[in-house]
Every structure is written in structure tokens, then in C-alpha cells.
Amino acid sequence: xxxxxxxxxxxxxxxxxxxxxxxxxxxxxxxxxxxxxxxxxxxxxxxxxxxxxxxxxxxxxxxxxxxxxxxxxxxxxxxxxxxxxxxxxxxxxxxxxxxxxxxxxxxxxxxxxxxxxxxxxxxxxxxxxxxxxxxxxxxxxxxxxxxxxxxxxxxxxxxxxxxxxxxxxxxxxxxxxxxxxxxxxxxxxxxxxxxxxxxxxxxxxxxxxxxxxxxxxxxxxxxxxxxxxxxxxxxxxxxxxxxxxxxxxxxxxxxxxxxxxxxxxxxxxxxxxxxxxxxxxxxxxxxxxxxxxxxxxxxxxxxxxxxxxxxxxxxxxxxxxxxxxxxxxxxxxxxxxxxxxxxxxxxxxxxxxxxxxxxxxxxxxxxxxxxxxxxxxxxxxxxxxxxxxxxxxxxxxxxxxxxxxxxxxxxxxxxxxxxxxxxxxxxxxxxxxxxxxxxxxxxxxxxxxxxxxxxxxxxxxxxxxxxxxxxxxxxxxxxxxxxxxxxxxxxxxxxxxxxxxxxxxxxxxxxxxxxxxxxxxxxxxxxxxxxxxxxxxxxxxxxxxxxxxxxxxxxxxxxxxxxxxxxxxxxxxxxxxxxxxxxxxxxxxxxxxxxxxxxxxxxxxxxxxxxxxxxxxxxxxxxxxxxxxxxxxxxxxxxxxxxxxxxxxxxxxxxxxxxxxxxxxxxxxxxxxxxxxxxxxxxxxxxxxxxxxxxxxxxxxxxxxxxxxxxxxxxxxxxxxxxxxxxxxxxxxxxxxxxxxxxxxxxxxxxxxxxxxxxxxxxxxxxxxxxxxxxxxxxxxxxxxxxxxxxxxxxxxxxxxxxxxxxxxxxxxxxxxxxxxxxxxxxxxxxxxxxxxxxxxxxxxxxxxxxxxxxxxxxxxxxxxxxxxxxxxxxxxxxxxxxxxxxxxxxxxxxx
RNA sequence: GCGAAAGUGGCGGAAUUGGUAGACGCACUGGAUUUAGGUUCCAGCGCCUCGCGGCGUGAGAGUUCGAGUCUCUCCUUUCGCACCA
Numbered sequence: 001x002x003x004x005x006x007x008x009x010x011x012x013x014x015x016x017x018x019x020x021x022x023x024x025x026x027x028x029x030x031x032x033x034x035x036x037x038x039x040x041x042x043x044x045x046x047x048x049x050x051x052x053x054x055x056x057x058x059x060x061x062x063x064x065x066x067x068x069x070x071x072x073x074x075x076x077x078x079x080x081x082x083x084x085x086x087x088x089x090x091x092x093x094x095x096x097x098x099x100x101x102x103x104x105x106x107x108x109x110x111x112x113x114x115x116x117x118x119x120x121x122x123x124x125x126x127x128x129x130x131x132x133x134x135x136x137x138x139x140x141x142x143x144x145x146x147x148x149x150x151x152x153x154x155x156x157x158x159x160x161x162x163x164x165x166x167x168x169x170x171x172x173x174x175x176x177x178x179x180x181x182x183x184x185x186x187x188x189x190x191x192x193x194x195x196x197x198x199x200x201x202x203x204x205x206x207x208x209x210x211x212x213x214x215x216x217x218x219x220x221x222x223x224x225x226x227x228x229x230x231x232x233x234x235x236x237x238x239x240x241x242x243x244x245x246x247x248x249x250x251x252x253x254x255x256x257x258x259x260x261x262x263x264x265x266x267x268x269x270x271x272x273x274x275x276x277x278x279x280x281x282x283x284x285x286x287x288x289x290x291x292x293x294x295x296x297x298x299x300x301x302x303x304x305x306x307x308x309x310x311x312x313x314x315x316x317x318x319x320x321x322x323x324x325x326x327x328x329x330x331x332x333x334x335x336x337x338x339x340x341x342x343x344x345x346x347x348x349x350x351x352x353x354x355x356x357x358x359x360x361x362x363x364x365x366x367x368x369x370x371x372x373x374x375x376x377x378x379x380x381x382x383x384x385x386x387x388x389x390x391x392x393x394x395x396x397x398x399x400x401x402x403x404x405x406x407x408x409x410x411x412x413x414x415x416x417x418x419x420x421x422x423x424x425x426x427x428x429x430x431x432x433x434x435x436x437x438x439x440x441x442x443x444x445x446x447x448x449x450x451x452x453x454x455x456x457x458x459x460x461x462x463x464x465x466x467x468x469x470x471x472x473x474x475x476x477x478x479x480x481x482x483x484x485x486x487x488x489x490x491x492x493x494x495x496x497x498x499x500x501x502x503x504x505x506x507x508x509x510x511x512x513x514x515x516x517x518x519x520x521x522x523x524x525x526x527x528x529x530x531x532x533x534x535x536x537x538x539x540x541x542x543x544x545x546x547x548x549x550x551x552x553x554x555x556x557x558x559x560x561x562x563x564x565x566x567x568x569x570x571x572x573x574x575x576x577x578x579x580x581x582x583x584x585x586x587x588x589x590x591x592x593x594x595x596x597x598x599x600x601x602x603x604x605x606x607x608x609x610x611x612x613x614x615x616x617x618x619x620x621x622x623x624x625x626x627x628x629x630x631x632x633x634x635x636x637x638x639x640x641x642x643x644x645x646x647x648x649x650x651x652x653x654x655x656x657x658x659x660x661x662x663x664x665x666x667x668x669x670x671x672x673x674x675x676x677x678x679x680x681x682x683x684x685x686x687x688x689x690x691x692x693x694x695x696x697x698x699x700x701x702x703x704x705x706x707x708x709x710x711x712x713x714x715x716x717x718x719x720x721x722x723x724x725x726x727x728x729x730x731x732x733x734x735x736x737x738x739x740x741x742x743x744x745x746x747x748x749x750x751x752x753x754x755x756x757x758x759x760x761x762x763x764x765x766x767x768x769x770x771x772x773x774x775x776x777x778x779x780x781x782x783x784x785x786x787x788x789x790x791x792x793x794x795x796x797x798x799x800x801x802x803x804x805x806x807x808x809x810x811x812x813x814x815x816x817x818x819x820x821x822x823x824x825x826x827x828x829x830x831x832x833x834x835x836x837x838x839x840x841x842x843x844x845x846x847x848x849x850x851x852x853x854x855x856x857x858x859x860x861x862x863x864x865x866x867x868x869x870x871x872x873x874x875x876x877x878x879x880x881x882x883x884x885x886x887x888x889x890x891x892x893x894x895x896x
Numbered sequence: 897g898c899g900a901a902a903g904u905g906g907c908g909g910a911a912u913u914g915g916u917a918g919a920c921g922c923a924c925u926g927g928a929u930u931u932a933g934g935u936u937c938c939a940g941c942g943c944c945u946c947g948c949g950g951c952g953u954g955a956g957a958g959u960u961c962g963a964g965u966c967u968c969u970c971c972u973u974u975c976g977c978a979c980c981a
Contacts, residue, residue, distance in 0.1 A: 043981050083981065156979075167979040215900055219976075222899050294977050298897040327897095346897085421978090428979065498981070539900080540976060604975080635924035635941090636906040656974090685921070686908060690901095692974075694908055698922050705935095706921085712936095756912070764910075764920035771920095840916050845962035847916060885961055890915055895961045 001718050001812040005711035007675025007804070014804040015116055023820050024118040026074035028525045035071035036526045037063045038506055038596075040534030040542075041078045041125075044104035045085055048111045050605040050657055050683075050695065051535065053667045057680045057801075058602060058689050058759070059533050060117045064800035065753050067118070068824040074526055075118055076509040078125035079105050082433045082498045084167060087464050090432075097432040098460035101128060111668060115676045116804050123512045127501035128432075132508065134455035135518040136500060137437040141448035142556050144438070148194050151446065154331060154425050157291050158186035162467050165429040171291040178466065185288045187266075190427035190494070191436060195548050199224050199419045201593075202547060211598030213690070216539045223540050225420025230404050231334070232413025234261055234311035234320060238272065245269060245311050245322070246334045248418055253399035256388035257340040257361030259351065261311060262304065262325035264335040270324045273307035280305055280324065287326045302327050302350050314412040315403070316389075325350065332422065343383075361388050424545070426497040431462055431470040433495025441482035441489040450483050456491070469493055502542060503549040506532075506595055507558075518558045519589075527559075527589040532596040536690075539601055550595040559589040600757060603692035607663040609652035610640055621662035622649055624697070625669070654694055665695050677802035678704045684759040684801050706767060707805055710798070713774060714791050717784070718812045725792055726785035735786050736831075738776045742790050743831040745769045749797045750824065759801065766794055788813070796825045840891040841866050843875045851892070859886050866892040 018024065039059035042052050056077075063075040079101075086097035093100070105126065112119070125132055143149045157166040161179035165188075170177045195202075203224045206217045230252040233244035245261060263270050265287035274281040283305045290296060303326045310319040327346065328337055341351035341358040351358050362383035385391040385399050394402060400415075407413030427436065435456040437449035449456055459477060464470045471477050471493035482489040504518070510526040511519040534542075553559065610622040622642060627649055629640045640649050657664040670679045682703035687693040731739065745765045752762035773790050776783070792813050799806035799819060810819040834855065839862070841849045848871040853862065863884050866872060876896055883895040 040981095045981085080981070085980080165979075169980045171979095219900050223977085225899095292979085295897080298977085300897095424978080430979090497979070499979095502981085535981090536901090536975065537981080538976095541978065542981085606974095629923095631906080631923060633924065634906060635922090637923090688909085691909090692902090696908070696922070699908070702921050708936095751912085758910095758912090760908095761910070761912090761920080767920055838916090842915080842962070845915090845960090850916075883961065885915095887915055887962095891962090893915080893961055 001715045001808075003715055005708045005805075007677060007707075010808045011114075011116060011675050011677065011804040014807040015113065017807070018116075018118070018820070021820065024073075024075065024120050025122060026072065026076075026120045028522055030072035032070055032072040034526060035063070035066040035073045035531070036510075036529045037066070037073060037075045037531045038509070038529045038533070039075075039077075040532075040538065041080050041502070041505060042108065043080045043083055043085070044101055044108055046104050046107070048108055048667050050665060050667055051602075053115065053679060054605055054683045054689075054693060055533055055535070055602055056112065056115060056117055057683050058600060059531075060115075060680075060803075061684060061753065061759060061800045062531055062533075062757075063118050064803060065824065068796070068799065068822060069754070070823065073118070074120060074123075074509075076123040076125075077112060077117070077119045077121065078123075078505060078509070079108075079127065080498065080502050080505075081105065081126050081128035082495075082501060084169075084430070084432070086432045087430065087466075090463050091466050094463060096461050096463050098128065101432075114671055115680070118803075123509050125505055125508050125512075127434075127498075127505065128458075130455040130457050131515075133434040133458075133501065135508070136434050136496070136504070137449065137454050137456055138451065139504075139518060139553070139556065139558070140437055140496075141451075141454075143193070143552065144446075144448045146556070148197070148552065149191055150194060151189055151191055153187045154190045154192075155185045155187055155292050156429075158184045160184060164467050164469075168291055168293045171293070174290045174296075182289050183291055185290075185292060188427075188429075190425045191438075193424040193426060193548070195424045195545075196419055196421055198548055198551055199226070199421050201551060202421075202544065205547070205593050208594055209596075209599070212596075213599065213601055216536075216543070216599065216601055219539050220544055223421065223544065227418050227420070229416060229418060230400065230407065230413055231416040231418075232314055232407045234314060234338075235412065236309065236311040238309070244412070245336055247336050247338045248333045248416065249338055251340065251343070252403045253383075253385060253391075253394070253396050254340045254343045254361045255315060255338070255403055256385070256391065257342045257359045258313060258320060258338045259341055259357045259359050260321045260323055260339045262323050262328050262337050262339050262350070263307075264328040264330035265324055265326065266330040267324070267328075267335045269309060269322060269336075270307060273309050273322075273324075277308065280307060284324060287324070297327065297329065300326070302346065302353070304350060304354060306354075314407055314410060321356075323354075323356075333418070359387070361385060424497075424548075426500055427494040428497055429469045429472075429493075430495055431458075431464045433498060434458070434501065435471070436492045436494050436496055438492040439480055439482055439489045440492065441485060441487060443487060444482050444484040444489075447482055447484050447489075453483065458495075471495070499542060499545050503545040504553065506546065507550075507553065507589075518553070521560065523559055523589045528592055528594060529596045531598045531600070533600045533602060533689075536601040536603060543596075543599070546595055550592060554590065554592060557590075559592070600689050602689045603687070604656050605693050605695060606654050607657050607665060607695040608654050609661045609663045610649045611652055612642075612649055621652075621660075623662050623664070624695070625665060657695070670700060674700060674704045675804070677805045678707060681707065681763065681802050685763045686760065688758045688760050706770075707802065709774075710770060710794060710809070711805070713770060714795070714809050714812055717787055717791055720779075720784065722813065722815065723781070723784050723788045725789035726782065729782055729785075731782060731786070732778070734776060735778060735783060738772065738778075738786055738790065739828075739831045740834065741769060741772050742786075742793055743827040743829075746793055746797065746825050747827040747832070750827070753800065762797070763801065766797055769794060793825045795819070796822055837889060839889075841869055841872065842891055842893040843872060844896055845893060848872065848875065859888075862886055862892055866894060 037059055039055050059075060063073045067073045081101050086101050089100050090097045157171050159166050159176035159179055159181055161181040162176060166176055166183060171183050174183055175181060176183055203221060203226055206221060209217060227250050229248055229250035231246060231248045233246050235244050265284045270284055274284050304323045307322045307324060309322040311322055313320050339347040341347040342360045343362060363386045364383045385394050391399050391402055404415045435458050437456050439447045439449060441447055462470050478491040478493050480489055480491045506529050507519050507523055510523040514520045608624055610624060610627045611619040614620055626643055627640050628643055629637050632638045640651050641647060642649050655661055667679060678700060682700045685703060686699055748765050749762045752758050795806045795809040795813060807819045836852055837855050839851045839853060840847060841851055849869055851865055872894060881894045881896055885893040
């Protein structure tokens with residue numbers, strides 16, 4: 001072994017060895033149980049950021065750990081390569097998005113390799129290649145034919161200056177980010193996935209997902225938002241024609257408190273009223289300004305205007321005014337809501353503002369109604385009806401039943417289950433995406449592209465200019481003939497939402513190179529994904545869409561038909577895993593309902609910010625790498641200076657790494673300076689995976705220092721001669737204690753990585769073990785054998801986290817043996833036996849002392865020993881204790 | 897606005913089932929080694945107090961022999977909200 005720790009050369013050697021031996025090629029022919037470990041694939045934005053390093057290190061730790069535990073591991077990687085940033089870069093640098101994207105992929109692939117990830121690169125997928133999106137288009141045509149995909153109009157953000165559709169991200173304070181023009185809502189035809197048809201299954205199957213974090217499942221359940229309510233109508237007459245205004249409510253018990261109805265600006269009644277009311281028309285026009293984001297809608301000022309129209313309350317027969325409200329969404333529910341100002345916060349504010357009547361209809365026991373009392377009642381379903389005629393005294397359930405029955409009798413309503421979830425609109429008026437495989441024919445309508453004409457290839461030499469859709473300006477792309485009648489026809493020029501590509505890539509990894517379908521029979525070997533890892537920001541949308549796609553692919557028969565029985569008996573299909581998620585239905589992919597058995601949602605990577613204020617008050621953000629922080633004599637930061645000029649800078653908050661705050665740390669710089677293992681170790685040590693991780697330069701140095709300490713301890717030991725690890729024989733008390741700590745650590749680290757996935761505590765336990773070993777320092781033959789045993793175990797335990805270093809340590813400890821072939825160490829139960837234990841002594845729950853006793857001491861003897869304890873004697877001062885509580889193995893509490 | 901989390905020393909975090917609060921690391925202080933800086937090694941390090949001791953897990957209440965952990969109210973911060981990925 002080299003005397004010093006040289007990460008650059010040893011990492012290069014280890015990676016070369018893994019490459020040469022094909023160590024991470026995942027084969028379907030293995031006898032071992034399979035473990036499919038998937039990290040969310042990156043968008044090729046240019047270079048890796050710390051979030052990627054964290055994500056992929058977590059995946060690699062679990063992959064290597066499971067390999068050592070005897071699993072046949074598959075860890076793939078690919079590129080989520082379509083998207084908006086490529087178009088922005090294209091405009092900025094005048095390069096086609098394709099060229100920019102492929103260059104980024106080449107650079108980032110090299111970076112990933114330098115991290116030493118155990119990836120099977122033969123399975124790489126790139127979503128912007130025709131080989132990939134061909135199957136997405138194929139699936140689209142099947143779903144279109146089944147009616148799962150359909151067309152309807154929907155609102156988008158329209159920039160009237162650039163004549164282009166804007167993403168929500170491109171709308172800043174209601175204005176286009178480039179033009180600065182006020183954004184308008186515009187209705188255009190789009191294709192939708194009928195995800196609402198799967199809402200019940202997507203909700204119900206959450207119960208299968210034992211290996212998912214509770215909060216993610218709760219967020220998904222809330223997002224799907226199943227509610228039980230009543231859909232009912234307010235009849236009205238216009239131009240002597242009878243019609244109904246439909247609304248939906250979950251609070252039918254308050255129906256007698258309705259004092260007005262609010263409709264969306266786009267509602268037909270609003271449009272009708274505006275014809276004869278220029279002021280209303282202007283208001284409706286005004287409602288079209290501003291973006292479509294729900295957060296904006298919910299926080300903007302609630303505005304409204306009376307249409308002058310009246311509708312009839314279905315139960316009281318009263319005339320109720322119809323208002324237009326800017327907070328009512330046309331695309332959600334009926335586009336109209338009943339308003340009960342007495343018992344709804346939003347209606348209350350609206351009624352106060354426009355001086356509309358407020359009418360109480362429920363009450364809560366012992367409380368007096370007032371303008372503020374509604375606040376306490378809002379959201380609770382504990383009230384009973386009052387001032388509601390025949391419904392007086394009924395509680396929520398009784399009132400809803402009675403009211404729904406009465407509405408049904410009049411043919412004006414019924415109970416209805418509704419979902420908050422809306423259908424998924426996937427049309428994008430952009431260039432850099434998967435072309436939608438539809439041909440528009442004047443006589444045949446929307447015709448899906450036949451299989452033999454797929455893929456519809458996206459031309460790759462285009463530079464978008466930021467106005468309109470490039471494909472819509474390319475006759476050579478859109479001019480075509482109808483596959484049905486042969487007449488001249490126009491190809492669809494919209495592309496798909498990039499969420500579509502990322503909804504099925506996990507399945508494609510199982511079948512690299514497959515040209516006969518989306519996947520082949522290899523999918524049955526690998527699916528489902530055993531462990532999925534990715535950012536918490538994907539907790540709702542991406543994960544919901546991928547779950548949806550698994551069900552779609554299952555129902556379309558992507559995984560083969562009639563092959564289920566055969567695949568179910570496949571010897572290597574989906575063997576059970578220990579631990580979380582083990583009860584997910586084990587079946588071939590064809591019958592698989594859920595794609596991801598276990599899920600880790602990793603937190604963000606954050607870093608301190610530094611800035612200077614310029615004369616115009618603007619903040620100039622300075623990268624943490626250019627700053628020195630000054631601490632006082634107690635370690636508290638008192639200031640910071642810019643290294644370049646030695647002058648002070650202002651310390652800002654600790655925030656998510658971003659370009660705008662210039663607080664990103666380039667992983668490449670860390671790898672170049674300290675090596676990949678130090679970067680990996682720091683990221684795994686600084687916080688558990690689900691929490692946010694604060695970047696710290698000195699923390700990185702600490703991680704590097706630990707690796708040097710492990711290296712030195714191993715080197716110094718090996719220099720004295722490699723020995724056989726301890727297995728049996730007489731041990732000194734110190735050696736016995738050393739071995740006990742070693743085997744306790746093996747047990748703890750196994751649990752920390754395998755079950756708890758708290759890599760930070762696994763690393764801390766190894767640090768403690770090394771500290772103990774350095775102190776142990778026993779040079780007798782038995783002592784050296786125990787040291788050999790300990791050092792080997794440390795190398796094995798740390799191998800999943802810092803694999804390059806451990807590969808080299810192992811070569812030193814066991815010349816001629818390869819770390820790649822090693823199993824995870826098992827704890828020696830006999831070494832764990834302990835004769836004496838320490839018990840805490842409490843008086844009234846406060847710690848007063850401790851007691852070391854034989855493990856076998858019984859309760860009565862323990863009580864006597866505790867009472868005889870000096871501190872107890874002093875506190876009791878001769879009095880009798882009221883009670884003594886003995887918690888075996890832990891403490892004795894004396895209640896005085 | 898709605899939904900989901902989080903809050904523990906100067907800092908990141910640990911405390912896994914209600915039972916020793918602060919493991920491990922960083923920063924800091926003192927010492928040793930070193931040509932110097934750095935490195936490395938040893939010791940100290942929650943707060944108040946000379947000490948005895950007291951206080952201490954965002955704030956306030958509650959349950960319990962015992963609460964960082966359970967319950968309620970409040971405050972603050974972060975994430976998501978359907979065209980960023």
C-alpha cells in the first residue's frame with residue numbers, strides 16, 4: 001500500500017478495474033434475486049449539480065449494499081432530454097437544441113463515470129432519440145383509439161407580443177418574461193389523457209405502497225381529492241327558454257344559506273349577460289389577464305360583477321343573483337359555484353366587499369352567530385341546520401341526505417362523487433419535444449399515424465426563435481397525406497409534455513435495444529422497480545403520472561398478452577425483498593399495478609449565500625467558493641471577506657443552490673480536489689437522505705480527513721504484516737471490548753443502510769469504531785488479529801459509500817482478493833454477549849446517578865441497590881419513596 | 897389561498913419502541929510536533945454559576961413516575977400547486 005491517500009490515482013484504477021471486468025452489467029440469467037435500483041434520470045442541462053451527486057450516490061450506496069447482500073443488481077442511467085431549457089439555450093447561442101443536448105449528455109456522462117457509480121451503461125436511454133419516442137408515439141395511438149386520449153379546448157398563457165404560448169415559469173408577475181407584455185389567457189385545442197378515469201385506482205392503490213413515505217402518499221391522495229357532495233341546478237328562464245345552472249358542492253347542508261351564485265368569466269351565462277352590458281364585457285376581458293397558475297388564482301384579489309341575471313333557488317324558490325367571479329375556474333367542476341357567505345371564508349369576503357346578504361343556515365352548539373363566528377365553524381361539519389325550514393335540527397349527514405333526496409325528486413340534483421384531479425393536458429406548442437402522432441384530415445378528422453409510419457421524426461437541425469411554434473412554420477414537416485383517404489392533410493405540430501417521456505422510462509431500461517415493442521419479456525424479469533430515489537419536488541406530478549402509465553401499459557397489454565402464466569413461473573421474477581414494501585403484490589409486469597415498490601424522496605442541497613450591495617441598491621451575489629468566513633473565539637461567524645480583495649461581504653441566508661443567488665458549488669471542483677469518494681462521503685454524512693443538506697467546505701475537509709485516517713490506520717497495520725482476522729482464542733478484556741464494539745457496529749450499520757437508510761449514522765458508527773481501534777493499539781498476535789478483523793470490517797461496511805477507497809484498502813488487507821466479490825459482514829453473536837450493564841438512577845424523573853450491575857440482577861435487588869445509592873440517600877433524607885419504577889436494562893426511577 | 901413537511905449547542909446533525917439530550921463531524925480554545933503556513937497528534941467545548949447547583953430541544957398549555965418524542969393552540973421556515981424539470 002502507498003503510505004499516503006492518493007484519491008486521484010486509486011479512483012482511476014478502481015474505475016478501470018470495474019470497467020474491464022464488466023462488474024455492473026446486469027444479466028437476466030443470474031440465480032440471485034433481482035434488485036432494480038432506479039434514480040430519477042437527469043435533464044441534461046450542461047453539467048452535474050450537487051442534487052445529482054446526492055441522488056446518484058444514494059442509489060449507488062443501496063445498489064452496492066444489495067450486491068454485497070447477494071442480490072443481482074440492476075442500476076441504469078439515462079437522459080430526460082426534451083424540454084424548454086434546450087430551446088432557451090438555442091436562442092441564446094444560436095445552436096439547435098439537439099446539438100446542445102447531445103453535447104451536454106456527453107459531458108455529463110463523463111462526470112457520472114468519474115463518480116464511480118455502478119451503472120450498467122448498456123441500458124442507457126435518451127428520450128429525444130427516435131428509438132425511444134417511437135414507442136411513446138405508438139402508445140399514444142393505442143390510447144387515442146381507446147379514447148383514453150381525447151381533444152378539448154383549454155386555457156394557456158398567451159404572449160400577445162411574441163405571439164407564443166408561455167409556460168407558467170415564463171410568466172413573471174402576469175407578464176411575459178422576454179416581451180414584458182401583459183399575458184392573456186387563450187383557449188386552444190389540446191390533447192388530454194383521461195387520467196380521471198383512473199382516479200379511483202390511483203387513490204386506492206396507494207394502500208399497496210408500504211415502502212413509500214407517508215407524506216408523499218398523503219400529498220397524492222389530497223391531489224386526487226376524492227370528495228362526496230351534491231350536484232344540483234338553479235333553474236332560470238332566458239328569452240322564454242327554460243334552462244339550468246349547474247353547481248357542485250360538498251356542503252349541501254348549507255344550501256338554505258345561499259345568497260348568490262358565482263360563475264367563471266368564460267361561463268356561457270356570463271357571455272350572454274355581457275352582450276348587453278359593456279361594463280360586464282370589460283370586466284370579463286379584464287379577467288383574462290394574468291397567468292393560469294393555481295397559486296396565483298388563489299392569492300389574487302377576489303373580484304366580481306353582477307350579471308343582472310337571476311336564477312331560482314331549487315328548494316326555496318327565491319330569486320338568487322348571478323355574479324361573475326374571477327376566482328371561479330371554468331375548467332374545474334361546473335364553472336359555477338353556489339355562495340354561502342355565512343359559512344365559507346371566501347364567500348364571506350366577497351359578500352362583505354360587494355354588500356351581498358349573509359344568511360345563516362347552520363349553528364354550532366352554545367355559540368352565537370356573528371360575522372366572525374363563521375370562522376370557527378368553517379370547515380367543521382359539526383353544525384346543525386337552523387333557519388332552514390324542514391331541515392332545522394339535522395346534522396351534516398342527515399341534512400345532505402334529505403336535501404339530496406328533495407333535489408332528486410324535483411329532477412334538479414343528485415349525490416355525486418367528484419375528484420379534484422383534472423385530466424392531463426399534454427399538448428405543447430413547442431419544438432423540442434416528442435411530436436404528437438396525429439394527422440388532421442378535412443374529411444376523416446384526427447387520424448392517428450399508422451404503426452408502419454412511426455416514428456414521426458422530429459427534425460434536429462432547427463433553431464427556434466422564440467416566436468410561435470417552429471414546426472408550424474415548416475411545411476416540409478406538416479404537409480402530408482391522410483393515412484385513411486390519401487387526401488392532402490396536415491400533420492399535428494404540437495409536441496408532448498416532457499412528463500410523458502419520464503412516465504415510462506423505468507420500463508424501457510429493462511429492454512435495451514428492443515425493436516419489437518415498448519419492452520420485451522425482460523420487463524418481466526426486472527419490474528417492478530425495487531427502490532426509486534429522487535427529489536421531493538416530484539412527490540405529486542411525476543410520481544402520479546408514472547403510476548398512471550404503469551396502469552395504462554398494463555391495460556394496453558404492453559407487457560405481452562397470454563404470457564402471464566409463463567412469466568409468473570419465471571424462476572427469477574420478482575423474488576421477495578426483506579423489509580419495507582415487501583407486501584407489494586408480486587406478479588409479472590403484465591399484472592403489475594404499481595411501478596415503484598420503495599421510494600426515497602431526497603431533500604434539497606442548500607448553501608450559504610454572500611453578497612455586496614451596489615450603489616443602485618442591487619445585490620451582487622458572490623459564490624461561497626470565493627469567500628472566507630471569519631469566526632470569533634467561540635466559533636460564531638462574525639463576518640466574511642472576499643478572498644480576491646480581502647474586503648468584507650454580507651452573509652445572506654442559507655438557500656437552495658441556484659444560479660440567481662450564485663451559491664452553487666460545482667461538484668467537479670470537489671472531485672478534482674478531493675476525489676469522488678470524499679464528495680460521496682460528505683453528502684452521505686451531512687444529513688439523512690430525506691432532509692435538506694447544507695453544503696460546507698470545512699465539512700468536506702472533515703470527510704477527507706476521515707478517509708485519510710482510515711487509510712493511515714490500514715496502511716500502518718499492513719506495514720507490520722497482514723495477519724489472519726481473529727476467529728477464536730483467549731482475549732484480553734480490552735480485546736473483548738473491541739470485538740464487542742466491532743460486532744455491535746456491524747449490526748447497527750447493516751440496519752442503518754438496509755432498513756433505516758440513514759447513511760449518516762452508519763458513517764458515524766464507523767468513525768467511532770475507528771477511533772476505538774486507534775486507542776486499542778494492541779500489538780500482540782491476538783491484538784493484531786482483532787485489528788485485522790476490525791479493519792476488514794470497516795472496509796466492507798464503507799464499501800457501498802466510498803467504493804474506490806475500499807477497493808484499494810481491501811487489496812492491501814487481502815492481497816489477491818477482489819472487493820467486488822465480497823459479501824457484507826455478519827455480526828458474531830457470541831461477541832455481543834455482555835455480563836454487566838449500566839443502569840441510570842432517577843429521582844422524580846431527574847438523573848441522579850448510575851449503577852453498574854450484573855445483567856442477571858433481579859428487580860428486588862435492583863431496588864435495594866438503588867435505595868442504597870449515595871445520591872438517593874441524600875435526596876430521600878430518610879423518607880420512604882412513594883414508588884419505584886424499574887425499566888429493565890435502562891433505569892430505575894424513584895418517586896419521592 | 898390550499899396541500900405536505902421541518903424547528904435540538906456557534907453550525908450540520910444524533911437520540912430507532914415515552915426512559916442517560918447533544919453520538920459523530922465542523923467551527924472554536926489550549927497544548928505538542930513542524931523551517932513557516934498547512935498537515936498530524938493530545939485535551940477541552942450546551943447555557944448560567946467560583947462552587948453547590950440550576951436551566952435547557954421554536955412559544956404556550958396538557959397527559960405521564962418520566963416528554964425532543966404523545967395531545968391541543970400559536971409562531972417561523974421550506975417544498976408542491978397541474979406548461980420548469
